[in-house]
Every structure is written in C-alpha cells, then in structure tokens.
Amino acid sequence: DQQVKQNSPSLSVQEGRISILNCDYTNSMFDYFLWYKKYPAEGPTFLISISSIKDKNEDGRFTVFLNKSAKHLSLHIVPSQPGDSAVYFCAASAISTGANSKLTFGKGITLSVRP
C-alpha cells in the first residue's frame, strides 16, 4: 500500500514556464513533507519542505503548497530552467512521533525542461 503517491511518472515543460509536480498521501499521521531532487548517479538532495501547520512555503523559484483536507501537495518551479531536469521525489514524515522519524517516499517524477 503506497502511502505517498506521485501518479505522473514524467513531465516535460518549456524553459521559462512553470513546472507543477503533484503528490498525494494517504496517511493522516503525516505532518511534515519534503521534496528531494535526484540527478543520475547521485543521491537525492533536499530541495524544500513544509510543515502541516502551513499551506505554503517558498524558496526562490520553488514553492510547495499543501492542501491537508485533500491530502495533496504540489511543487511549483517558476521559471523552469534546463538544470532543473531531474527526478523529483515527494516524501512525508510523522514527526509528531519523534524527531528523525523515517521518511516515506513516492516513486518520483522525471522532469524534463526543454530549452
């Protein structure tokens, strides 16, 4: 049973446009959400996170939106750049169960930004 779902395996956007990456979760205990970015032959790197007490967190070109009632979050990248082409993983944690609790990851979405 997948608790974190990234239903679209891939997304292609034009450079300069907005990229919207979606993620759904089923476990209502999740209260902290993260996005990781992964290039080939490298480990995932942390991108941005959001706590369940917020509905939006912004960091430069990256914004994460959280809709708790829908158990849905999305990552917006504006403007998209060719260097953003990578696999993006959505992850969730129930930190109320304790700090450093394990993350549950989605399957990832491959973003391609066309020049």
Added chain:
Amino acid sequence: GAGVSQSPSNKVTEKGKDVELRCDPISGHTALYWYRQSLGQGLEFLIYFQGNSAPDKSGLPSDRFSAERTGGSVSTLTIQRTQQEDSAVYLCASSGTNYGYTFGSGTRLTVV
C-alpha cells in the same frame, strides 16, 4: 567528513554470494537510514538506526538482509545469498537535529 560516503559505488556479484555495503554518515548525525531504489521504483525504506535505540528493521525484505551500526557511526548492510531481485541502488542517509536527510551517492548492486 563533509557528506555521507558510501562504498563501493558499484558492485557486481554472482547470485548466491554475500555482499557488504558500507555507509559513513556525517559526523555527529545520530540517525542513519538505508533505502533502496529498484528500477522504476521509488525509494524503499529498509532500516533505521537512531542513537542507541533498537533499530527499526521493519523495511528489510527478508532475513537475508541485515545491518549494523558500530559505535554509532559507520553502518554495514549485509545481503546474504544474493538474488537477482536484490539488484538495485542502495542509498544511505543520515540526519542530525533537523528533519531532512543527507544522502550518499549510493551503491549500485548488480546480481548476475
């Protein structure tokens, strides 16, 4: 070190052999995690060490898999009698006082 170090970066082994994968976490990080990514799949949780607590082994797929963390630092993931379905990228991560992980580059295991 500055980051999480994993070795070897690549490992090809024959079916039925045992393999050991090593992870050197960031110094001072109390939490250490092992995940694996099989082809076309997401990151699958394997095991989690937190300080001196008993590890959370709930993600280990079979009793052929085991892991230890010596002295609260270096960890070794051991797969006995490897099978072809064990082929994957094995990722180690460590975490300090914040809630994000720092991942290593992974070990790509191929069982032939």
